[in-house]
Amino acid sequence: MSVDITSPPRPARPDWLWHLGVAAFVLGWWLLYGQLVPISEWITAQLPVARHSHTGEAIAFFFYDVPKVMMLLTLIVFAMGVVRSFFSPERTRAVLSGRREGVGNVLAAGLGIVTPFCSCSAVPLFIGFVSAGVPLGVTFSFLIAAPMVNEVALILLFGLVGWKVAAIYLGFGLAIAILAGFVIGKLHLEGWLQDWVRDIHSGANTAGILDEEHLTLVDRYRLGLEAVREIFARVWVWIILGIAMGALIHGYVPQDLMVRIMGAGTWWSVPAAVLMGIPMYTNAAGVIPIVEALLGKGAALGTVLAFMMSVIALSLPEMIILRQVLTLRLIAVFIGVVASGILGVGFLFNLIF
Amino acid sequence: MKTVKVYGPGCKRCAATEDMVKDAAARLGIAVEVEKVSDPRAIAMAGVMSTPGISIDGKLVHAGGLPDQTKLEGWLSA
Numbered sequence: 001m002s003v004d005i006t007s008p009p010r011p012a013r014p015d016w017l018w019h020l021g022v023a024a025f026v027l028g029w030w031l032l033y034g035q036l037v038p039i040s041e042w043i044t045a046q047l048p049v050a051r052h053s054h055t056g057e058a059i060a061f062f063f064y065d066v067p068k069v070m071m072l073l074t075l076i077v078f079a080m081g082v083v084r085s086f087f088s089p090e091r092t093r094a095v096l097s098g099r100r101e102g103v104g105n106v107l108a109a110g111l112g113i114v115t116p117f118c119s120c121s122a123v124p125l126f127i128g129f130v131s132a133g134v135p136l137g138v139t140f141s142f143l144i145a146a147p148m149v150n151e152v153a154l155i156l157l158f159g160l161v162g163w164k165v166a167a168i169y170l171g172f173g174l175a176i177a178i179l180a181g182f183v184i185g186k187l188h189l190e191g192w193l194q195d196w197v198r199d200i201h202s203g204a205n206t207a208g209i210l211d212e213e214h215l216t217l218v219d220r221y222r223l224g225l226e227a228v229r230e231i232f233a234r235v236w237v238w239i240i241l242g243i244a245m246g247a248l249i250h251g252y253v254p255q256d257l258m259v260r261i262m263g264a265g266t267w268w269s270v271p272a273a274v275l276m277g278i279p280m281y282t283n284a285a286g287v288i289p290i291v292e293a294l295l296g297k298g299a300a301l302g303t304v305l306a307f308m309m310s311v312i313a314l315s316l317p318e319m320i321i322l323r324q325v326l327t328l329r330l331i332a333v334f335i336g337v338v339a340s341g342i343l344g345v346g347f348l349f350n351l352i353f
Numbered sequence: 354m355k356t357v358k359v360y361g362p363g364c365k366r367c368a369a370t371e372d373m374v375k376d377a378a379a380r381l382g383i384a385v386e387v388e389k390v391s392d393p394r395a396i397a398m399a400g401v402m403s404t405p406g407i408s409i410d411g412k413l414v415h416a417g418g419l420p421d422q423t424k425l426e427g428w429l430s431a
Contacts, residue, residue, distance in 0.1 A: 088417065089402040116417065120364040121404040123393040128402035196394055226418070321362075324393050 018218045026075070033071055040064035058251025065243045065289055069156060073239075073285065074228055076155040081227030084116045085220040089125055091115075096142070097133045101185045104138035109177040112145030122321050127197060136193075137185020144338060145177035148313035152231070156288040161295060168349075169305065176309070176341035183337050192330035238286030246289035255297050262299035264353070269303045270346035274339055277310025287311045302349030309342045355385045355429070360396045361405035366419055367391075370405040377425050385429070 040063040049055045092115045096108055117125065122143065129139040149170060157166040190198065215223075249258075262269050280287075287308050294304050319331055326334070357374050361367025371389055378385040390396060399408060403417030407428070414428045 090416075093402065116403065118364070118403075120362055121402070121417075123362065124360075124396045124404060125402050127393070127397035128400075131397070 015216075015218050018221055022221060029071060029075055033068075036064060036068050036071075039067070054251045056251075058247040061250045061293070062243055062247040065160070065246065065292075066240065068159060069239055069243065069285070069289065070236075072155050072159045073152065073231065073235075076151055077228045077231045078224040080114075080151040081224030082220045084114060084227070085215055085223045087111070087115045089115055089117070089121075089128065092142070093129055093132050093134060096129065096138055099135070099138060101135055101137050101182060104135060105141040105178045105181045105185070108134075108138045108141035108181065109145040109149070109174045112142045112177060113149050113151070115142075115146065117146040120321070122318060123324050126322070126325050130193070130197065135185055136190055137181045137183070139181075140184045140334065141177050141181025144180055144313055145174060147315070147318070148177065148309060149173035150312075152235070152285050153288065153308075153312060156285065157291075160288055160292040165295075165301070165305075169308075172305070172345045173309065173313075176313075176338065176345065180334075180337045180341050184333065187333065189330055189333060192327045192333075194325050194327060197325045235285040239289070242286035243289040246293035249290065249293035250296060253293075253297055258294065258297040258299050262294060262303045264300035264302070264350040266300075266303075269300070270306050270343055270350065273303050273307035273346065274310040274342050277307050278314045278335070278339075279316050280311045300350045301353050302346040302351075305349060306342050306346030309345065310339070313338055313342070355383060356388065356410055357385050357429075358388045358390050358399070358408045359405055360390045360399055360401045360408070360416075362393060362396070363391050364404065367405040370407065370419055373420060373422070373425060374407065374429075377422070377429055381426060381430055383429055 040060055043063045044051060044056060044060040047059060049059060051060070092111045095111065096104060099107060126139060126143065129142065130136060134142075153173075154166050154170055157169055260266065262273070291304050291308050294307075295301065314335055319335070322331060322334075355378075357378075359367060359371045359374060361370065367389070371387060374385070374387055378387075390399070396404065396406070399406065400413060401416050405419075406416040407414050407420060407425075409428055409431075415424075
């Protein structure tokens, strides 16, 4: 991310110009979005490959998906940036502190979707929650939901795979976050935190900052734009890689092979998908194009969902960060509980569909 | 001399925030001593939940994301 810190403060634009700009952007977005298929076909036609060859299929897939994903991301990340400006970790903590388990887990999972969260501040957030009296299990519900059920995942699923799968993902992602947090809470593992975390009482001395109540709508637009800039800086490589990978699968992987390996009839494919997903570190933006291509080739929905949830929710780098506050035993329980939930969802879906 | 602490585990934004503080102070001609705090325990103790956070002379003024340029100058010259 490049931050231009030497530029002088921008001249203030009048508010109506902002509203007009946002409206014009949404309109232009809508018109362009409808033209993506012809555009991708046109680009593919300019290249010296047969349209229905393996290469032609892969290329058309790539040139359709890249702009589509980029456009969806821009719009949704902007909208979520505006929505998130109404939430903050401090406010979420205030809502959750002292909550009973059960209701607390449900609230935490829901707030995990809308509270601005970056895995690099997982540790201070964890401590901030626990020290303010948010129960451990409730904190975990938040920490599981925040990365797994995020707007990028949902929107890409909606755009690339369809609204049904997106809704299923939302429902079961929340369910796993709620249940896993609830189970961890019931196990009473507070003793398995690192010693210093238990002793800490970081007073909530955040008083007097964060005067965000006074944000105007234009301020919130700015935050939305900032979110777009930041997310793009972080994920564009993953998106291109993910779509290239998806394009290769789409163009080259034979259908019967995929059905044999990842089809509903193969019982071990769900645990294998979960295990493969843990060390893989990408984010929703990178994994969903792969998901789309796998589904298109006849992979079972449950297996693919399990793979995706595992990749996004159980990431090795985040475990390493959390190691500073959790003992290895607690991390093992965390992985075990979440992985079991994901396995359950995978098997359930392969049974139903 | 003002003591400014930038709280962050070492992500890109934390480094950018530190640079912003130094630049703003230089522009305003204010003498500052900038300290980077990356120990998670110290970050939590300061009450910072979303990083990067900034405190000036012991008072927390900002948490979460890059600070606004104008506000940052306001905090520094206050």
